[in-house]
Amino acid sequence: MAQLETELQLLKTEVINMWTLVNSQLSKARTAFLNFDKDLAREVVLKEKRVNGSELKIDRDCENIFALFCPVAIDLRFLLAVLKINSNLERIGDIAEGIAKYVIDAETPFTEELLKVTRILPMYEEAVHMLEDTQSAFEKEDTVLARSVFKKDDFLDSVNKASNKVLETHLATRPEDTAQALWLLSIIRRLERVGDQTKNVAEEIIFYLEAKVLKHKNKFA
Amino acid sequence: MESTIIKSRNFNASFGSNHVVKNVNIDIPRNHIIAVMGPSGCGKTTYLRCINRMHELIPGATSSGEMDLNGEDVYQMHPIFVRLKIGMVFQRPNPFPNLSIYDNVIAGYKLNGIKLPKAERDRIVEQSLTKVALWKEVKDSLNKKGSFLSGGQQQRLCIARTVAMEPEVILFDEPTSALDPISTSTVEELFHELKANYTLIIVTHNMQQAARVSDKTAFFFLGELVEYDETKIMFTNPKDNRTQNYITGRFS
Numbered sequence A: 001m002a003q004l005e006t007e008l009q010l011l012k013t014e015v016i017n018m019w020t021l022v023n024s025q026l027s028k029a030r031t032a033f034l035n036f037d038k039d040l041a042r043e044v045v046l047k048e049k050r051v052n053g054s055e056l057k058i059d060r061d062c063e064n065i066f067a068l069f070c071p072v073a074i075d076l077r078f079l080l081a082v083l084k085i086n087s088n089l090e091r092i093g094d095i096a097e098g099i100a101k102y103v104i105d106a107e108t109p110f111t112e113e114l115l116k117v118t119r120i121l122p123m124y125e126e127a128v129h130m131l132e133d134t135q136s137a138f139e140k141e142d143t144v145l146a147r148s149v150f151k152k153d154d155f156l157d158s159v160n161k162a163s164n165k166v167l168e169t170h171l172a173t174r175p176e177d178t179a180q181a182l183w184l185l186s187i188i189r190r191l192e193r194v195g196d197q198t199k200n201v202a203e204e205i206i207f208y209l210e211a212k213v214l215k216h217k218n219k220f221a
Numbered sequence B: 001m002e003s004t005i006i007k008s009r010n011f012n013a014s015f016g017s018n019h020v021v022k023n024v025n026i027d028i029p030r031n032h033i034i035a036v037m038g039p040s041g042c043g044k045t046t047y048l049r050c051i052n053r054m055h056e057l058i059p060g061a062t063s064s065g066e067m068d069l070n071g072e073d074v075y076q077m078h079p080i081f082v083r084l085k086i087g088m089v090f091q092r093p094n095p096f097p098n099l100s101i102y103d104n105v106i107a108g109y110k111l112n113g114i115k116l117p118k119a120e121r122d123r124i125v126e127q128s129l130t131k132v133a134l135w136k137e138v139k140d141s142l143n144k145k146g147s148f149l150s151g152g153q154q155q156r157l158c159i160a161r162t163v164a165m166e167p168e169v170i171l172f173d174e175p176t177s178a179l180d181p182i183s184t185s186t187v188e189e190l191f192h193e194l195k196a197n198y199t200l201i202i203v204t205h206n207m208q209q210a211a212r213v214s215d216k217t218a219f220f221f222l223g224e225l226v227e228y229d230e231t232k233i234m235f236t237n238p239k240d241n242r243t244q245n246y247i248t249g250r251f252s
Helices: A003-035 A038-069 A073-105 A112-118 A120-140 A143-173 A175-210 B044-051 B079-085 B101-105 B107-111 B118-131 B151-163 B181-194 B207-213 B231-236 B241-247
Strands: B004-015 B018-029 B033-037 B061-069 B086-089 B169-173 B199-203 B216-221 B224-230
Touching: A003 A038, A003 A073, A003 A120, A038 A073, A073 A175, A073 B231, A073 B241, A112 A120, A112 A143, A112 A175, A120 A143, A120 A175, A143 A175, B004 B044, B004 B199, B018 B044, B018 B061, B018 B199, B018 B216, B018 B224, B033 B044, B033 B207, B044 B061, B044 B169, B044 B199, B044 B216, B079 B086, B086 B151, B101 B107, B101 B118, B101 B151, B107 B151, B118 B151, B151 B169, B151 B181, B181 B199, B181 B207, B199 B207, B207 B231, B216 B231, B216 B241, B224 B231, B224 B241, B231 B241
Parallel strands: B033 B199, B033 B216, B086 B169, B169 B199
Antiparallel strands: B004 B018, B004 B061, B216 B224
16 A cells, blocks of 8 residues: 555544544533533533644644645545544534533523423434534545435524524513523524534535535535 | 647557557647656657657657647658657757757757858857756856756756757657756746747656646556546546546556
8 A cells, every 4th residue: 555545544544533532522512411411511621622632633644644745636635625624523522512511501401391492402413413424424435425414404504593583482481591592592503503514524525535516506406 | 719739639659569659639739838647658758759750760660640730740741840840858968968058059950951140040049048047057158068067957958959949849758857856946947938939748757747837737548548638637636547546646
């Protein structure tokens, strides 16, 4: 195997490991949020440093491969995609940390009714699935799977879009839930960002494998 | 719209029974730099030498098909005329060792028996050396032997010798493979300047050089022209797997 191929394989493994870590961070933040588990939330906050460390290591490795091997064609696209995927994964890691911090700072668990009317739980579940699907798509070089996340993101967008009105209606009769509603709204906004970032990642997988640029384009055309 | 200067149609070349260039079809646009790359033995140098009929100088070498310069079949022209119009620069700098820098530049005229007045010769020497960015370096030592120059300067002198004949196309066969990185960089910069007046076709093993200097790249493999496209496309999104495998170093 050529040295460049070995380096790219090692880099791919690093990215997959980071992906697994970010997935775990997002899932643990969800469990902490669901169970109001402050210890687990603190664990997520602590592990965020590892996500940052992975990001820096992957950036440095990409820089070295560019400088030493002058990659072209699919290798070049792979590296360009990895740089962007890396950055998106790190931001998703930040979001997991942010959600965990809400759980640490919150005084009481979120009310069942608020969770239900906002549809935040299925939204969160879908966001985690999207991230898992893109990881599989990256590992297996499967652009069909990568494309499937575009559709899933529509659900996240619809929950986000409806959230203002839903909470307005809820607060009209339950004004005492205002503080919790504001926190939930903030988490919904962050999950919507996770959807967008995962979509960006899927676009990068397709760019690397098919040399097609889907950014700012209709994904279903 | 870009006009085609060299056009090959169903072009084949052989050494005896060894068929080394197979059915090549290509249009080379005027005032462009074309890189020709491929593994050793793929036929790229043979194809290059067919363009100005150098191939036929080798015993047993044959060719067939169409090779046009400005729409005229070069195989219907006098070979000397073809080589005046399509000059060539080789891998190793090869100035005539016993000739001065001045005489090296106008060697093409002397060897072809073209007599020119001294003032005209002076003008050609200065203009040609200026075109290859060598004039300032050698203007005070034109009577010194060409072989006293550094490798990079010698290669530029050889390019000046070619340019002096006012060709339309210049063929380069791995022109920097014997040069150090600084001389290589000087010659590469020169390519960009020469492009304004000439069409350059460069056979190179150095893929980064192909990427740096050329407008279009042709990839040859086992005698076939596998892919020919804008260099940017060839190095970011080649269409043929053989091209991709070659440029990413995955050929076994």
